[in-house]
Amino acid sequence: MTKGSAATDHSVEQARSILRRHGLRCTAPRLAVTSVLFAVPEAGHLNAQEIVALLEERGDPVDLTTVYRTLATLVDVGALHALTVHERTTYGLTANAHHHAVCTSCGEVIEVPAEQLSQALAHASDGSRFALSATAGLTLHGLCPRCQLQASG
Ligand SMILES: [Zn+2]
Ligand SMILES: [Zn+2]
Structure with a gap:
């Protein structure tokens, strides 16, 4: 920019x-x-x-x-x-409903648009008898692209 x-x-x-x-x-x-x-x-x-x-x-x-x-x-x-996450506080806009993917290595937080997980949430609701909303605030864990490179490299 x-x-x-x-x-x-x-x-x-x-x-x-x-x-x-x-x-x-x-x-x-x-x-x-x-x-x-x-x-x-x-x-x-x-x-x-x-x-x-x-x-x-x-x-x-x-x-x-x-x-x-x-x-x-x-x-x-x-x-x-x-x-x-990991004692690191980050801030995001609430305007677009999203969930979070958190890097377990560096703590980077990436937003996952809520619609991409709506099916998964529906399945999870069926399986658990929990009423999960589209804005339930799921947190996924994994490795960010940068840490994946370091891990393989
Ligand atoms: Zn957020
Ligand atoms: Zn990372």
Whole structure:
């Protein structure tokens, strides 16, 4: 993602609409933090340090304390959710229903779109007599692409 690209502008637009939907004022740090999550969909969840680094890279620096405070606000209103695995807390957008795949080696969290697991959930419900919802928040465990390379390599 380069500065000022169409993708970046689009992510700011998406961030703005998320903040509005959750009744938040569009302050600069809120827009910055939310748009960074929209700008890197392939990364899924990010932790606070990663968000700080990405914002700095983008030429839009926000200090770590502000990022933490902003994340807390966004989680409070339900725009983001936090997931803690291996003592590493990462944050993801709640806009698209998803489950999580967690790397057992490095703790990387990847989002799995809920529709990809809807069949599995239906089967699991049948087998267990549990009423599992599409947004039940499944956590899958495995190795991320980077750790698979290291394991084979
Ligand atoms: Zn998530
Ligand atoms: Zn990994």
